[in-house]
Amino acid sequence: MITFSMLSCRYVNNASDTAFKEFKPSELLKKYEYYKDASAALDKKIADIQVYDVRVNSMLEQYKDVKRQDWARDDREQLSIWQSEVAGIKASYNQLASDYNSAMSKFNYAFCNTGKLPQGAEVPLPREYKPYIYK
Numbered sequence: 199m200i201t202f203s204m205l206s207c208r209y210v211n212n213a214s215d216t217a218f219k220e221f222k223p224s225e226l227l228k229k230y231e232y233y234k235d236a237s238a239a240l241d242k243k244i245a246d247i248q249v250y251d252v253r254v255n256s257m258l259e260q261y262k263d264v265k266r267q268d269w270a271r272d273d274r275e276q277l278s279i280w281q282s283e284v285a286g287i288k289a290s291y292n293q294l295a296s297d298y299n300s301a302m303s304k305f306n307y308a309f310c311n312t313g314k315l316p317q318g319a320e321v322p323l324p325r326e327y328k329p330y331i332y333k
Contacts, residue, residue, distance in 0.1 A: 233323050236298045240327050243291040247331070250284045288331040295327035302326060 219225065257277055261269050269277075302325060 233298070233302065236294060237323055237327075240291060240294055240298065243287050243294070246287050247284055247291075250280050252281050254284070263304070281314075292330045299326040320327055 254277065257273060257280075261273070267272065302323075
């Protein structure tokens with residue numbers, strides 16, 4: 199009986215220690231900053247994709263009635279580079295969005311809900327970034 203009581207106390211103590219470590223203000227701030235940084239990085243990736251889309255569309259418009267083989271060689275190469283860079287940004291976006299979504303779903307963070315934001319914050323962080331970019 200004493201062993202069961204001691205074991206129960208150890209579990210309660212361990213649960214209390216874990217809750218303190220996970221929800222102490224410094225840890226919550228660290229997690230909030232991760233989400234804030236990841237959210238900003240995801241927004242930047244979307245903006246970068248839009249910049250490349252403008253460049254690609256501009257070049258395609260410039261050569262709209264010309265077969266690709268008849269383009270200037272450096273323009274063909276540049277378009278290929280831009281398309282490769284966009285594909286890399288999209289893959290990077292998908293990976294970061296996956297990490298963000300996975301981490302966000304692990305805990306019910308108070309700072310993710312409207313009305314419980316840290317002082318100075320006005321907009322809640324997205325609960326998830328979807329859909330992923332497929333095209």
